[in-house]
Amino acid sequence: MQVFMQHILPLLIAVVGAMIWLGINALLWVYCERKFAGHIQRRPGPFEVGPHGALQPLIDGLKLMGKQLVTPDNADNVLYWTAPIMTMIPVLLLYLPIPYGPVLTGMDVNLALLLILAFSSFNGLAVILAGWSSNNKWGVLGAARAVSQAVAYEIPLLLTVLAISFMTGTLSLVDITNLQAGYIHNWFIFKQPLAFIIFIVAMFGETNRAPFDLAEAESELTAGFHVEYSAMGFGCFFLAEYGYMVVMCSVCSVLFLGGYHGPIPGLDGWWWMVGKTFALMSFMLWVRWTYPRVRFDQLLNINWKWLLPLATANLLATALIMKL
Amino acid sequence: MAAQDSVVQKEFLTAGNHYMDPPIVNLKLAQDIFDICRAMSLWPVTFGLACCAIEMMATGMARFDLARFGAEVFRPSPRQADVMIVAGTVNKKMAPAVVRLYEQMAGPKWVIAMGNCAISGGPFKSKDNYGVIEGVDTLIPVNVYVPGCPPRPEGLLEGFFELQRQITGKRWWPVAAAVEG
Numbered sequence A: 001m002q003v004f005m006q007h008i009l010p011l012l013i014a015v016v017g018a019m020i021w022l023g024i025n026a027l028l029w030v031y032c033e034r035k036f037a038g039h040i041q042r043r044p045g046p047f048e049v050g051p052h053g054a055l056q057p058l059i060d061g062l063k064l065m066g067k068q069l070v071t072p073d074n075a076d077n078v079l080y081w082t083a084p085i086m087t088m089i090p091v092l093l094l095y096l097p098i099p100y101g102p103v104l105t106g107m108d109v110n111l112a113l114l115l116i117l118a119f120s121s122f123n124g125l126a127v128i129l130a131g132w133s134s135n136n137k138w139g140v141l142g143a144a145r146a147v148s149q150a151v152a153y154e155i156p157l158l159l160t161v162l163a164i165s166f167m168t169g170t171l172s173l174v175d176i177t178n179l180q181a182g183y184i185h186n187w188f189i190f191k192q193p194l195a196f197i198i199f200i201v202a203m204f205g206e207t208n209r210a211p212f213d214l215a216e217a218e219s220e221l222t223a224g225f226h227v228e229y230s231a232m233g234f235g236c237f238f239l240a241e242y243g244y245m246v247v248m249c250s251v252c253s254v255l256f257l258g259g260y261h262g263p264i265p266g267l268d269g270w271w272w273m274v275g276k277t278f279a280l281m282s283f284m285l286w287v288r289w290t291y292p293r294v295r296f297d298q299l300l301n302i303n304w305k306w307l308l309p310l311a312t313a314n315l316l317a318t319a320l321i322m323k324l
Numbered sequence B: 001m002a003a004q005d006s007v008v009q010k011e012f013l014t015a016g017n018h019y020m021d022p023p024i025v026n027l028k029l030a031q032d033i034f035d036i037c038r039a040m041s042l043w044p045v046t047f048g049l050a051c052c053a054i055e056m057m058a059t060g061m062a063r064f065d066l067a068r069f070g071a072e073v074f075r076p077s078p079r080q081a082d083v084m085i086v087a088g089t090v091n092k093k094m095a096p097a098v099v100r101l102y103e104q105m106a107g108p109k110w111v112i113a114m115g116n117c118a119i120s121g122g123p124f125k126s127k128d129n130y131g132v133i134e135g136v137d138t139l140i141p142v143n144v145y146v147p148g149c150p151p152r153p154e155g156l157l158e159g160f161f162e163l164q165r166q167i168t169g170k171r172w173w174p175v176a177a178a179v180e181g
């Protein structure tokens, strides 16, 4: 009983909270994305379904649930339906170690960063499975692109994260947040500006967002790896994509923008964390609707010729300075 | 092949025949709610055949904005789309692809025939016609016909409203007043 009250119960609450938070975020960001797209293109976006189109994501979700589930001929049935589940489940886990406030932390583990990086690569595996098992050439091409992209962009991401943990000597997100307490100049964005920029770029690559959404490039690959998924199969990939975006933005705001600490002491709280995450999310949407998609060779060139050397140099410089 | 009467066609496409699995739980209220949801998020296939497609694109752009009614999500994969806008001339070479796209769409699915070409062959309907299908409804069942060469974007929007009326049995948006003269 003691064990239950102390360890299991908080974890259960955290899991349920993470589910609700994921659901809210998905609805909110689908709506925001379509509204942003509309306003960037000088049109109102969803407007008539609910006040200012606010019911649109909910209605879309219900519609997707009511659609027919199609399994293509000769598809690998087991893997085909494992993939959307496999992309959804880790997202929930990823929300647990993120500190939203001094108390609002689902699970304070001292390897939180490692956990997030490890489990977010499940997405890559799910994408490969989806593309491979659906017996569709566009799917396979999308999956192949997703693999090389995920492998490529994981490296600079890891190197920037490493630079931060060299500085702080910890992999726990709570500790990293607490080291940035006090005034705004303590935020790591001012100590590691280059790492911040690299992290942001790699974040787009990791989450498969435009301009790096090569895995589902609509003009070349129809829908890429999820081309054969109808209804909620597609819905899962969609939800997970927004889930990963929010996770990445949260990690970014913890690592570089001080997490739940405000710019001056005394105002700390979850609102800062949520505000920073949402600001980063809006930035991602803004970029998506502003820039065209890069070509695949350009995508890899950006990574191997710019991000990777810069990240390595940044890491070495950090190590040197920390040693001195 | 397909009946001209839209009421008959609705039966043709809803649950109970081979185009879609019958619902496991068939509650009137739940079905009505689903129908409203379907009507309010009609995602079209990214798919245009001739000059009418330009007007279809204009419908999605800033001035007319299909997005207001939740239908701007042009899905490139037919599996994820709900409505197929046959916008343009269907010729004999293209016909198998159109039928295939229709069959690949997951049910429930609807078709809007946009423009005279898709409705009846339009300007190509003559005794010397050798290459153009005279009406896409000889290939696949059509729910809404939007006449014009090409129809104005308002026409396509009106086609969407008519489709929403067919799905839910109710007209959702105000009817535009007729212009004098």
Ligand code: SF4
Pocket: B050, B051, B052, B053, B087, B088, B089, B114, B115, B116, B117, B118, B122, B123, B148, B149, B150, B151
């Ligand atoms: S109906 Fe007219 S505008 Fe439309 S595709 Fe045919 S010829 Fe072109």
